Amino acid sequence: xxxxxxxxxxxxxxxxxxxxxxxxxxxxxxxxxxxxxxxxxxxxxxxxxxxxxxxxxxxxxxxxxxxxxxxxxxxxxxxxxxxxxxxxxxxxxxxxxxxxxxxxxxxxxxxxxxxxxxxxxxxxxxxxxxxxxxxxxxxx
Numbered sequence: 001x002x003x004x005x006x007x008x009x010x011x012x013x014x015x016x017x018x019x020x021x022x023x024x025x026x027x028x029x030x031x032x033x034x035x036x037x038x039x040x041x042x043x044x045x046x047x048x049x050x051x052x053x054x055x056x057x058x059x060x061x062x063x064x065x066x067x068x069x070x071x072x073x074x075x076x077x078x079x080x081x082x083x084x085x086x087x088x089x090x091x092x093x094x095x096x097x098x099x100x101x102x103x104x105x106x107x108x109x110x111x112x113x114x115x116x117x118x119x120x121x122x123x124x125x126x127x128x129x130x131x132x133x134x135x136x137x138x139x140x
Contacts, residue, residue: 001080001081001082003082003083003084004038004081004082004083004084005038005039005045005083005084005086006036006037006038006039006048006083006084006085006086007036007037007039007045007046007048007049007052007085007086007087007088008033008034008035008036008049008085008086008087008088008131009034009035009036009049009053009061009064009088009089009090010034010067010087010088010089010090010134010137010138011034011035011089011090011091011092012089012119012138012139013098013116014098015118015119015120015139015140016116016117016118016119017034017116017117017119017122017129017138018034018035018097018114018115018116019032019033019034019035019114019115019117019129020032020033020034020035020105020112020113020114021112021113021114021115022112022130024076024077025077026077026078029128030127030128031127031128031129031130032117032122032127032128032129032130033129033130033131034087034134035052035053035056035057035105035114036048036049036052037049037051037052037055037056037107038052039086045066045086045088046064046066046088049061049064049088049090050064056105056106056107057103057105057106057114059092059093059094059097060092060093060094061090061091061092061093062090062091062092062093063089063090063091064088064089064090065088065089065090066086066087066088067087067088067089067137068087068137069084069085069086069087070084070085070087070131070133071083071084071085072084072085072130072131072132074130074131074132083131085131087134087137098116100116101115101116102114102115103115119138119139119140120140122135122138123135123138123140
């Protein structure tokens with residue numbers, strides 16, 4: 001196993017956060033995660049973030065600002081993972097995306113659903129947000 005470096009985007013608007021909807025079949029658990037992805041060798045974190053949003057949803061980002069870096073050690077679908085996460089705040093360049101409740105995205109050839117979720121749902125533990133500790137960076 002290798003440690004994976006990735007960039008995630010904290011995109012918030014009107015007390016909501018933009019996240020991908022996920023499900024762990026082993027844990028039987030629905031959870032959410034900000035969009036982003038792996039950083040390639042020689043690639044800067046914010047550039048990886050821009051690339052991932054273009055690839056996954058054909059969307060541009062503006063006002064990208066570094067927030068923090070943290071480690072994430074986890075198990076998903078029964079497989080252990082270890083990540084170094086660069087967290088950035090960002091905004092969509094296409095402002096119409098803020099009015100869409102759900103947006104279908106694609107990772108490689110696998111479609112996934114992204115949506116706006118109320119920040120309070122994560123702060124009140126009504127919904128699960130990964131990576132652990134991310135909730136402390138949410139603005140209510």
